[in-house]
Amino acid sequence: MPNLLLKARLALELPEINRALDTLIEKLPAPVRPAAGHTITAGGKRLRPLLTVLTAKLFGCRDRKIYPLSCTLEMLHAATLMHDDVIDNAPTRRGKPAAHTLHGVTETILAGDALLAAANDFVASYGSPALCSIFSRATYETAAGEILELHAMHNVSLTLSEYTDIIRGKTACLIRSACEMGAVFAGAPDESVRAISAFGENIGMAFQMVDDALDCASEESTGKPTGGDLREGKLTPPLQLYRLGLGGEERGAFDKSFSEGTFTSEEIESICADIRGRGLDTKVREEADVYLTRAREALEKTPDCAERRILMQMADFVRDRRK
């Protein structure tokens, strides 16, 4: 049981985090609560709150006000999911109906705005300009990353460096911010904040790359439809590698279907099976491992304690996850 420490700590922290989230949802104004509460309580790994709580404790913080603070980036995350689902016209989120299918598009856009604003307002109530900056920068970078991604849709000539910019904005930035928030709240010195920031950023990059690899996994193994990225026109690393392996004529056909968004479900299944057959998803996980090594190196610069060991195990969890 290599993740024993992590699992034991999850059993302690998750109920606290979920309680704090429930309290914050209760405080939302009545008209915002249905759509926002639905999205927040629909599930999720609570990775961001956990990172905030663990990094705060890593730097010696024992103040229980860390729990509500740790929920603010999860609220921001939920607000972006609400807008994303409207934009993608997605019917479900984490296996449940997406908020806009139950509460309407208008209400979901406005509730997303209000949820984000409430989270922002709650961060400001801590009276720390540094915490405000972390939160507002996270909001900004996430939105900018999503706009970059939107512009890259159905674009076969997307480079790996453009892809890296997109996932740094849309995923890594929130995870990095979660770590910074905990460290800043704990009053960690600047050098330590920089170290934990690098840990978070690299964990975040790896997390998204593993996610992109998992998108090609079979539905039996993950419980999610295979090839969503291919369907939506996102040229993630496994798809880039697959495309580069195609000969001239095949590649021309791929490019046409990709840019026009006309792949059939059978073609998507078959391409993803091919990606797995050629080990391209494994190759992407190896790339992710480069980021995880950097994350571990950054973490070595922080105090040696139980929380550091748990955070090391989180790096393993990101690498090994199968769904």
Place this chain on the structure above:
Amino acid sequence: MPNLLLKARLALELPEINRALDTLIEKLPAPVRPAAGHTITAGGKRLRPLLTVLTAKLFGCRDRKIYPLSCTLEMLHAATLMHDDVIDNAPTRRGKPAAHTLHGVTETILAGDALLAAANDFVASYGSPALCSIFSRATYETAAGEILELHAMHNVSLTLSEYTDIIRGKTACLIRSACEMGAVFAGAPDESVRAISAFGENIGMAFQMVDDALDCASEESTGKPTGGDLREGKLTPPLQLYRLGLGGEERGAFDKSFSEGTFTSEEIESICADIRGRGLDTKVREEADVYLTRAREALEKTPDCAERRILMQMADFVRDRRK
């Protein structure tokens, strides 16, 4: 020329404010700039930035950093307009094509998110928790006000107190925040911040009520289509007064068309002409004047100087505007 002081000062301040806005737009990431820049530069009275600049100067501030700060609530305002236009599917904004008709719905939602986040981030860069709180509370209350308004659409039993809650959120709160921001930046004492906050809130309430009265004015006098609120199902004060003046049968017919949103353009024209004929729009302006008297009383508690005289003239401007 009773507004001479105000006009002379506008001629000085507006170019500074517009320059600061241009600089902030330039700093937005490339993909956000088209939709956001379009909405911000499409016009507007710059009422909020002006109030921030004038209140800062009222309390003795001479720091030019007030100009970019004063633009942040205007950016928030533009972000909400972008989302509103998407929600209302409005073809135009201030006589020009709305952002989403040129740049797409998805891009406009995301650009609104990014613009708001950029403004928030810029406020945080001033390093003042009080400024962060003003900004985040303004975002939150504006969104909550819009959701209240959404729930009240096509509802004939809306009370005046519910209406008041709606406009306090969707309009007065931003104007109040603009005044608070200037005072806080200038380092005004708490008592003065409270006074200018009351000034802003009351000016904002009056501004919206005059706006609602103007919505019933003829298109020749304002240059805007008559009766937009009636068309959208917003039971503003002139419409409430009109409805209360109807006999049983007429009121039943009004209520049916109002709740179903089925008024024809001719009916809307005729109802608005009736409202003017009965002097109901004038009555609403008188109600607005009650708020303006409160605004002037609050302003009396601040230092007697040129800026106070200009702010007094702004109260007259709100009362007298005809478009």
